[in-house]
Amino acid sequence: MKVGLSACSSGHLPEWEGQITELVDIFRENGIEAVPAQHIIRTVDDFSGTDKERAADLMGFYENDEISDIYDISGGDLANGVLKYLEYDVIAKSGKTFWGYSDLTTVINAIYTMTGNESVLYQVKNMIWSYADMQRQRFWDYRSGKNEDLFDIEYSFLQGKAMKGVVVGGNIRCFTKLAGTRYFPDMKGKILFLESLDGGSGQIATLFAQLDDMGVFDQVAGVLLGTFSDYEKADFTMSVYDLLKMHISKDLPVASTREIGHGHNSKAIVIGKEEKYGI
DSSP: OEEEEEOOSBOBOGGGHHHHHHHHHHHHHTTOEEEEOSOOBOSBTTBSSOHHHHHHHHHHHHHOTTEEEEEEOOBSSOGGGGGGGOOHHHHHHHOOOEEEOGGGHHHHHHHHHHHOOOEEEOOGGGGGSTTHHHHHHHHHHHHTTSOOTTTOOOOEEEESSOEEEEEEEEEHHHHGGGTTSTTSOOOTTOEEEEEESSOOHHHHHHHHHHHHHTTHHHHOSEEEEEEEHHHHHSOOSSOHHHHHHTTSOTTSOEEEOSSSSSSTTOOOEEETSEEEEOO
16 A cells, blocks of 8 residues: 655755655555655755646646555645646545645645545644654554544534534635635535634734635634644733634634644544534
């Protein structure tokens, strides 16, 4: 069995090359050959290759019958550059699941919008970072069919008691990059999941305002908030929920989980799948 390791967003620094080797070794130890894409390491500024070259890497994995799933190991700013070069008819028929996080929010939601396919918001490099042992256990338990602890999250409601709908979203900054494009999902009846690595009070507030101005909060069935890493480390008076409340009705269900985001201990969530919370 083979899987692909893509890098649609910003390129890896040369000193991170050992991380790729370590990840390949972990897959090999579990009987899977992980095939790195051609364009992963930075060559010019933030780029490991042109938008078209990185898209071609990804499509090569979709077109290769030996590749079962695709794990994107990048993050940063450049992933939306590949969107116009992807062949969505091929992706739709492939039966392959795309995994990625952060800036890959753009690719994941574009795949759902253009094909209806599910993708997983998760960084597989969690298996080599600070919670490596726990993450490896979760991941391989899932891959082997033992359990789905990787996706089993704890959550609590901040307002309302239940919500149901197809989950879309991901990193709030990257999700809003799709606004006004053909890749932005139809938000009617959806559960909007949002998290963030960076962003202070003004930055998160303005992104909520943009989603409000787009009419998103009038259409969704509920909001699920993940972790907002830098915001939560700062000494702000208002919480992320306080900022959100400026833009939503009191009737919109809102839940919060501490288990999905940019933390190295983060679990996974499926984008494009119907979920029920509190039901």
